[in-house]
Amino acid sequence: MKAKVYVTLKKGVLDPQGKAVGGALESMGYKEVKDLRIGKFIEIELNGSSKTETEKRLKEMCEKLLANTVVEDYRVEIE
């Protein structure tokens, strides 16, 4: 089974890396860029047959390790 996890900074949390990249794009002439935020994209290959059970376990992994839930949100997608 394949899963995708998206970890993004919560709204209101400053993203200095995103700001820097957005500023760099602007100075390169891409003036249309208004805002840019950078998150993580995690691709996981797992053994398992039950989608429901896998989703539950993945959410646990996010809470415990993959995301810092104080400042980050996460979203899990199973293929």
Next chain:
Amino acid sequence: MKAKVYVTLKKGVLDPQGKAVGGALESMGYKEVKDLRIGKFIEIELNGSSKTETEKRLKEMCEKLLANTVVEDYRVEIE
């Protein structure tokens, strides 16, 4: 307009960060994790009306700054 850019390591390129996280999950009892790879997920807000033109510009940004095309692939999605 909102766009999402996914930057992932090419197949065959080692991902030590992913290896470390995968190993950590395994040692935490998530033995079902077979492989894990970490990429970047970039959310961009842009001015612009033409989807085709925006996509072209975004691809340029990826080639020039957002992705290192020697070792990374990218995918652009416009909403």
